[in-house]
Amino acid sequence: MARVVVDVMLKPEILDPQGRAVQGALGRLGLSGVKDVRQGKQFVIELEGDLEGDRAALMEQLAGELLSNPVIEDFRMTVEQ
Amino acid sequence: MARVVVDVMLKPEILDPQGRAVQGALGRLGLSGVKDVRQGKQFVIELEGDLEGDRAALMEQLAGELLSNPVIEDFRMTVEQ
Amino acid sequence: MRIGVVTFPGTLDDQDASRAVRVAGAEAVTLWHGDDDLKSVDAVVLPGGFSYGDYLRCGAISRFAPVMRALVDAANGGLPVLGICNGFQILCESHLLPGALTRNDSLHFVCRDQRLRIEDTTSMWTRDYAPGQEIVIPLKNGEGCFVANETTLDELEGEGRVIARYVDVNPNGSRRDIAGIRNARGNVVGLMPHPEHAVEPLTGPSTDGLGFFTSVLNSLVSAS
Amino acid sequence: MSIDTVQHAIDDPDHEQPYPELGLKPDEYQRIRDILGRRPTSSELAMYSVMWSEHCSYKSSKVHLRQFGEKKPETDALLVGIGENAGVVDIGEGWAVTFKVESHNHPSYVEPYQGAATGVGGIVRDILSMGARPLAVMDPLRFGPLDAPDTRRVLPGIVAGVGGYGNCLGLPNIGGEVVFDETYLGNPLVNALCVGAMRHEDIHLASAKGVGNLVVLYGARTGGDGIGGVSVLASETFDEGGPTKRPSVQVGDPFMEKLLIEATLEVLHSGLVEGIQDLGGAGISCATSELASNGEGGMHVWLDRVLLRDPTLSPEEILMSESQERMCAIVKPENLAAFEALCTKWDVEAIVIGEVNDSGRLTVDWHGERIVDVPPRTVAHEGPVYERPYHRPAWQDTLQGDAPSGLARPTSPEELRSTLIDLVGSPNLASKSWVTSQYDRYVLGNTVLAQPEDVGMVRVDEETGLGVAISTDCNGRFAKLDPYAGAQLALAESYRNVAASGAVPLAVTNCLNFGSPEDPEVMWQFAEATRGLADGCLALGIPVTGGNVSFYNQTGDTAILPTPVVGVLGVIDDVDRRTPMVWGPDGELIYLLGDTRDEFGGSEWAHHVHGHLGGLPPAVDLDRERLLGEILVAGSRDGMLTAAHDVSDGGVAQALVEMALRSGVGARFWAPEGLDAFTFLFSESAGRAIVVVPRSEELRFTEMCAARQLPAHRIGVVDSGLAADAGFEPGTQVLQYTDVFTVPLSELREVHERTLPEALA
């Protein structure tokens, strides 16, 4: 059994209106010194069997093409077997 | 400088239509053995100075009340100072 | 009668809610999110829209607005409050109503003329309807799927607190076809579809929505 | 880090500059040197290159667009004409409306969601900058074939983007188009229209009036959006490492735009603004140079004051950034505090970046050093103008000679019936509710008509019922067969739709989507289409108030169908008398107005059934269109009509099906004498409409048509009780072609509605 976590974030140069709204709210609620907030997505994928070989390559590819939009997002994938 | 990462996930008993849609898409694109997919949110918060004392308590509270909705979501917070 | 209509940054249906209040025969009073003054209104409508862009979660940021602090106290004291769409989401986020509203199961925003059955006519906002009456009013949301745990759902059903249910089509995957609920006391109501867009034959699919606004006026009259 | 200053440019005249990479031709670069009497600084080069681009300067289209002014019909309605952000027309009772359509085609192909979203955002700011409150949006869209894999990528994203932005902004979406054709694969068209209203006294213009007044930039912070091209300049100014990566994609923030609308309307209504301009293409370069050259003629800007989202931006990049949700206002110094207070109320950041003067120069400083010193008119208005060569394509005759007359036509009742069913479910004629149900059409509570009606109609004044109706149309296949006639047919259809709703057509906007202007054959299509549109507007007596040109819509050598999208706006004194598509009770009479001829060139039937495009488009008769329009409006005004619907794509058959489905009530119909069944059902002759008349009004209506010499044929009657005779269960609603075939509405509905959901599931 493998557990794959894919974190997807807007590229740093892309505007993140959600993150900005959260930053504003945190400040209004009294949290001081908030320099930046970015909001991303997290996918937790449970797989049968270990993730290796072709399947691992496909998973990586889909993380970059399906789970994230390469035009505006970066992703990071971690696997626990 | 502290960097706080808050992961927010729907509670397991709450239906996650986005996760289900992703699961279907992964399968159609040839990834076999996908047992479950959950889609959550990730907040990355950059703070001035270290996160300690009252500020740390407030951050934790806001993670549970603002960044996540305790009725339907769980959260996990990690801090790198 | 004076009915307050709250404007948050990103509220969109405030003008419509005010119009509905006037069509029903009351005075509409503008309330601003940044003031904690309810201007001694007799009831409050939290209108639809995308307050704070619906960023983070619908209603999550508005919940902390100064006006909400005053409103939560007043509602707990019996002030009639109707939350429509985004207003319903804010009421849930504020824990004035149980459960939460999540992404539509279709994953699309949906705008349609929706048939509903009025299930409860004891609330301050539904007393002018007949029990079981079917009405058609606009529905428009991206996150209108009502969810709560089974215990809460059973409680809502058992106490007759489901005020309206979707008929024909469940447009967003709401548990048990729930379109609207009320609190135990019956003064606070949350509704996903939009009665304020169905008060004039010219611009709505019907005038079926007017009953929500006349209901509260009649409730207030009979209470005083 | 070294900044290229004016002094630097004087001292180092031979410094080589990367103007070709910025899209400037050698002679254009030389002209800049001549204007300045020296080489431009890199910031000046950035400004000129973006303002002299095709997109901003209209250098290939200008000579043709002039006709819209030269052939302008006599009208009192036009308060502000072409040249401003959007034209303004008088609709009476002290109200004015402004409307405009713009393209966002290329960005929407790269990133469908954000491209479409920012397209809506941009046109809304254009309307806002005239001082109007935006009332509604529309979205004419074109895609490749419905079953093409890329359409499944592009279409859902674009629709979600249009909806995501418009819904969140709180503007009802009241119409648009969804058209499929092979040529749009790789070149989808995303055109966005916005209409707004204001009192006459609230009209504002983009001009920097009053020496000493302040230039205030407000709204979102400036980031590196949409400045991929200028990085060649930026890389020159960074000694090592280079700048951080610049996004080619602009991300929209509709929430910020909503705040910007409310803040802007409040500062305008409080009398705090002397001139105003939105920031769209070319960002600060465009806003400052246009404001300055339309005002006192001079302006000074402290560029380092601009609030940045990305602190690594170079001055060249700041000048060119296309970050969304920004506006620029000219404010008197004594009004600044009040202006800032209203911005704060709406959580909008504002900063003074400059001052109006009468120096005749636009000067820009960066941390105390002069980096721009130019005559603003040369940037904003005196860009290059090209008379691009054009000629009629060699294949045009062959195309027109390939008439559809030889195509196999259905003749038996069974064939006719199945052709009708086939067309009702074809991608172009099928229900578009998969798209439109993702758009909020109710918000603001003034939507009187929206899709699938012929027009979008909104109430402008709640007291009096004064309202406007808008339709956008274009059949690109007609335009390919004959661009002159095609543009006029688009205009005629739009005009007819507006009149059918009961509104009086008043003004025109357009979005001219074409291939490459450097291809003489495409340029010919463009020249013919503009000529046709200008002549058409003159004939119909309605002026063009503005529009937009989108070139380079092509993949390799293959251009899209020439697609001159035309929007017509009409005014209705009381929206209560609008004519919808829905017919009334049993016994009401169905009339076909106009002449039906054997015209199938470019028709939906030829396209869908035979994959054929050839011959000539339907004949254009603008006098007839005008007459038809007058009859439709008079019919509405005098209460003679229950329903009306224009006849266009798919012919009478499609029009009747749409009306029956919308009404939920059946009808029987027959062909006028002398017309064969196929031509009657499917011909796309122009100048026609179907109207429904109560029996009590029949005589009055037919006499009016006879007196005005408009052919009116009684072709049917509303009848909910046809089921039994036709062998269906009692109560079933059917459409019955007398003695030919009968179809239940349920079957039509199922065929009509399943196409898009099935393809996009």
Ligand SMILES: Nc1ncnc2c1ncn2[C@@H]1O[C@H](COP(=O)(O)OP(=O)(O)O)[C@@H](O)[C@H]1O
């Ligand atoms: N096809 C067209 N028909 C009429 N006017 C046009 C057309 N294309 C552009 N224009 C006009 O040219 C002017 C400049 O257009 P544009 O640069 O797109 O304006 P903006 O910068 O406000 O978006 C506008 O007044 C616009 O209405």
Ligand SMILES: [Mg+2]
């Ligand atoms: Mg403009």
